Amino acid sequence: MRAWQTAVCRLYHGHPSRGGSAQGSACFVTPDRLLTAAHLVRDLAPEQVYLRGLPADAVERVVETRCHPTLDLAWLRIGAPQPVRPLRLDPRPLPDGAELTLCGFPDPDSGLRTARHRLIARDGGFQLGIVQGYPGKGFSGGPALLGAGGTGWAGALARLWPWLAKPRLAGICAARHQDRNEGLIVPLAAAPELLAELPTARPPRRRKLVVALVTLAAAGIGWRLLSETTEPLAGSIRDADGEPIAGVAVTLTEYDLTATTDHLGRFRFQVPTDPGTMVELVASSPGHRGWRDYVAAGTTGIGIIMERSRR
Numbered sequence: 001m002r003a004w005q006t007a008v009c010r011l012y013h014g015h016p017s018r019g020g021s022a023q024g025s026a027c028f029v030t031p032d033r034l035l036t037a038a039h040l041v042r043d044l045a046p047e048q049v050y051l052r053g054l055p056a057d058a059v060e061r062v063v064e065t066r067c068h069p070t071l072d073l074a075w076l077r078i079g080a081p082q083p084v085r086p087l088r089l090d091p092r093p094l095p096d097g098a099e100l101t102l103c104g105f106p107d108p109d110s111g112l113r114t115a116r117h118r119l120i121a122r123d124g125g126f127q128l129g130i131v132q133g134y135p136g137k138g139f140s141g142g143p144a145l146l147g148a149g150g151t152g153w154a155g156a157l158a159r160l161w162p163w164l165a166k167p168r169l170a171g172i173c174a175a176r177h178q179d180r181n182e183g184l185i186v187p188l189a190a191a192p193e194l195l196a197e198l199p200t201a202r203p204p205r206r207r208k209l210v211v212a213l214v215t216l217a218a219a220g221i222g223w224r225l226l227s228e229t230t231e232p233l234a235g236s237i238r239d240a241d242g243e244p245i246a247g248v249a250v251t252l253t254e255y256d257l258t259a260t261t262d263h264l265g266r267f268r269f270q271v272p273t274d275p276g277t278m279v280e281l282v283a284s285s286p287g288h289r290g291w292r293d294y295v296a297a298g299t300t301g302i303g304i305i306m307e308r309s310r311r
Helices: 003-007 152-160 209-219
Strands: 008-013 021-030 033-036 049-052 059-067 074-078 099-104 113-123 128-132 143-146 168-176 182-187 231-238 249-252 257-260 266-271 278-284 291-296 302-305
Touching: 003 008, 003 021, 021 099, 021 168, 033 168, 049 074, 099 128, 099 168, 113 182, 113 278, 231 278, 249 266, 257 266
Parallel strands: 231 302
Antiparallel strands: 008 021, 008 049, 021 033, 033 074, 049 059, 059 074, 099 113, 099 143, 113 128, 128 182, 143 168, 168 182, 231 266, 249 257, 249 278, 278 291
């Protein structure tokens, strides 16, 4: 786990060990303050909100909440500062076409998952950013990051030297659009008054590129080593009777990669991303209903059942 990932934790209604239910995620911006989605805490007293996934899997009760009056954004305060690396705030407007890394916990028993999505539009009326696709409910309240590593040489550098990855918190995951496969992001730029209440609400410092260049030269590592690391992703597709389906087009939408199942219904990809990253997988075949879901990179036993379409 990278150091910045310790800043993301689960948010519960009620104590996790006494019947509390996992509702989403939250992220540290100081050792005792977190940001999350307001709809997760707006109707609750602070003492009803708990956080889990802190160092040593500790549980902390929230002692204070503050919700934005109109945006789906809130900060939380806990009583005991935690030994985590808080995320750096980036309250600047989201760049057009920005690639965001969304972080969260898909379910109470899973580890932290990340998924990369591109900003495709803005909803000016609600001051929201819109991304194509959304990993799921457990990501609500989690961070939307810039600079957390991605494709290309910058992502390869961050994987070779994790300390080069300096993600910046640009927004908070709000919800999934009910009618379209889109996610809604609340940008920090839309809530300067709420950020002003945080002890360390300041924009990130720009680091000089020369530091990275000197480090590379001193290491004496050729550019070949900067090629992206990849993770396998494989599975098989069968019909409702358990028979393999050949010729199914399987696509990783975020990477524009497509494979076709063989005579045993098998497919396989090498995905240029980190293990555990949630990626959108789409399967389509004439005469069958389409299939779409998010899976974790590194999974090699995906089993997909495709039903025949009704004519």
